[in-house]
Amino acid sequence: GQNIDQPTEMTATEGAIVQINCTYQTSGFNGLFWYQQHAGEAPTFLSYNVLDGLEEKGRFSSFLSRSKGYSYLLLKELQMKDSASYLCAVRRTGANNLFFGTGTRLTVIP
Amino acid sequence: DGGITQSPKYLFRKEGQNVTLSCEQNLNHDAMYWYRQDPGQGLRLIYYSQIVNDFQKGDIAEGYSVSREKKESFPLTVTSAQKNPTAFYLCASSGVTSTDTQYFGPGTRLTVL
Numbered sequence: 001g002q003n004i005d006q007p008t009e010m011t012a013t014e015g016a017i018v019q020i021n022c023t024y025q026t027s028g029f030n031g032l033f034w035y036q037q038h039a040g041e042a043p044t045f046l047s048y049n050v051l052d053g054l055e056e057k058g059r060f061s062s063f064l065s066r067s068k069g070y071s072y073l074l075l076k077e078l079q080m081k082d083s084a085s086y087l088c089a090v091r092r093t094g095a096n097n098l099f100f101g102t103g104t105r106l107t108v109i110p
Numbered sequence: 111d112g113g114i115t116q117s118p119k120y121l122f123r124k125e126g127q128n129v130t131l132s133c134e135q136n137l138n139h140d141a142m143y144w145y146r147q148d149p150g151q152g153l154r155l156i157y158y159s160q161i162v163n164d165f166q167k168g169d170i171a172e173g174y175s176v177s178r179e180k181k182e183s184f185p186l187t188v189t190s191a192q193k194n195p196t197a198f199y200l201c202a203s204s205g206v207t208s209t210d211t212q213y214f215g216p217g218t219r220l221t222v223l
Contacts, residue, residue: 008150030208042200042214043153050209087152096160096206097143097168102152 002026004101006088011107012078020073020086020104028093034062034073035087037103043087046073075106083108113137114215116201121220123195130187131218133201142184143202143212146170153200159184160206188220195222 004024012018024032031050035043049055049064049071061074073086085105089098114135123129135142141160145153155168159178173192178184184203188195198219204212 033211040198040217040219042216045211045213048209048211089153091208096141096204096208096210097155097158098153098212099155099169100145100153102150 002090002092002099004088004090004099006086006101006104008102009105009107011109012075014078014080014108014110016078017074017076018078018106020075020088020106022071022073022088022101024069024071024088024090024101026069026090026092026099029066029090030093031091032062032064032071033089033091033098034060034071035089037085037087039084046086078108080108080110082106114201114203114213116199116215116218119216119218121218123220123222125222126190128187128189129195129220130185131199131201131220133184133186133215134182135184135201135203135215136182137203137213138181139203139213140181140206141204141210142178143204144168144174144176144184144186145200145202147198147200147217156186195220 034046037043047062085103087103088101143158144156157176159165175187200217201215202212204210
């Protein structure tokens with residue numbers, strides 16, 4: 001079976017750094033994705049990790065540890081527009097589809 | 111512009127009626143997907159297709175049907191057998207290699223009265 005755990009809600013201050021954690025248990029693993037979703041809109045792709053380590057992309061970084069079943073998304077220099085839900089998803093082996101967590105709703109306050 | 115279109119953005123139907131949601135992509139992607147999103151539950155996979163004229167059930171296929179007659183199109187029918195059809199429906203597409211990213215359409219919010 002599959003399971004993904006993320007915190008339901010987080011609050012952080014504009015200009016600060018926030019880390020959103022994701023732990024997963026899957027029968028097969030073929031990569032982990034992070035998406036951003038503003039309320040009522042479609043998810044947009046942020047990052048992809050398939051090997052252990054840190055991937056950096058501007059203000060956003062994502063880390064993966066396959067042995068621990070753990071990933072995090074790091075957002076630096078927070079802006080008000082970063083207020084959104086952040087979805088962690090695991091690609092299942094053999095089926096080429098994604099299993100999503102319930103998402104973390106981030107609120108950035110002034 | 112390349113992308114995925116879903117129409118309409120909002121759809122209202124009476125209970126007991128079937129309804130078809132459209133999804134079209136011009137990204138030349140082989141794979142297409144349908145997800146359902148309910149408050150607090152994340153995205154759940156309904157059906158997916160990796161090639162024309164072939165599709166597979168996802169995690170919550172009961173009460174839904176799909177077709178894939180053209181590469182660009184993957185319509186979803188919500189039948190009267192679906193117990194709780196009111197939800198936000200998202201279509202996505204991607205290539206078929208293991209590193210390909212899924213890209214999402216704008217979604218259709220279906221409300222069954």
